[in-house]
Amino acid sequence: MTPTPNAPAPPLLQARGLCFARNEEPVFGPLDFELGPGEALLVLGGNGAGKTTLLRVLAGLLGASAGEVFLSGRPVDRGHLARGSAYLGHLPGHKAELGALENLAFHRALRGDATGADLERALTDVGLSGHEDSPARRLSAGQNKRLALARLRLQSAPLWLLDEPYANLDLDGIALVNHLIQEHVRAGGAVLLTTHGAYAAPPVPVRTLTLAPARSPA
Numbered sequence: 001m002t003p004t005p006n007a008p009a010p011p012l013l014q015a016r017g018l019c020f021a022r023n024e025e026p027v028f029g030p031l032d033f034e035l036g037p038g039e040a041l042l043v044l045g046g047n048g049a050g051k052t053t054l055l056r057v058l059a060g061l062l063g064a065s066a067g068e069v070f071l072s073g074r075p076v077d078r079g080h081l082a083r084g085s086a087y088l089g090h091l092p093g094h095k096a097e098l099g100a101l102e103n104l105a106f107h108r109a110l111r112g113d114a115t116g117a118d119l120e121r122a123l124t125d126v127g128l129s130g131h132e133d134s135p136a137r138r139l140s141a142g143q144n145k146r147l148a149l150a151r152l153r154l155q156s157a158p159l160w161l162l163d164e165p166y167a168n169l170d171l172d173g174i175a176l177v178n179h180l181i182q183e184h185v186r187a188g189g190a191v192l193l194t195t196h197g198a199y200a201a202p203p204v205p206v207r208t209l210t211l212a213p214a215r216s217p218a
């Protein structure tokens, strides 16, 4: 279909009637929201409200029970979501025996990414200079989070899904996350993030989505 001249660009991410249930017990939804390029959406809700589950659905790691998700105006399935987003979860997902640099190279090869980005520079940028050869299993929780941030930044996905990105980080690390979010959003990307620490809100236009207890089907 030919786009209408001067038509507003569709949101980068849109959810309509999105629900997730486990064993017929609703976890969240129905949710309707959208996120444009250059925006961040802070997902709020108490422990167990379904924030992580929502991010995993949007990352294509779990299938929604109902509803639709659109990327740049097109309805997408789980495979498209997995390819169109970069997910930072609670677990860093590194190969424990590989060094920090090897982990970045491994994930780049896995994605078939041929950008040729400087991986040593990527480690330096997240404060891991000097840890190039350290196996991931020997990195601290905060250093593992920093390595995951380096991986995130090397991906070209426009949509970032960040689950508790500030967890385990010192003040300098919190500022690093905010810098990366700001850089990504200014480049036209979008970020959906969860956090329990209001102090860490990134310095970009932020909207909020509060997950209320899910409604049981009538």
Ligand SMILES: Nc1ncnc2c1ncn2[C@@H]1O[C@H](COP(=O)(O)OP(=O)(O)OP(=O)(O)O)[C@@H](O)[C@H]1O
Pocket: 022, 027, 045, 046, 047, 048, 049, 050, 051, 052, 053, 054
């Ligand atoms: N693997 C699982 N198997 C069964 N139930 C699960 C599983 N993971 C999460 N749940 C349940 O799903 C609900 C939502 O969990 P989720 O982790 O999405 O919440 P959350 O808002 O991210 O919580 P928190 O703020 O504590 O991290 C909770 O009731 C939780 O017990």
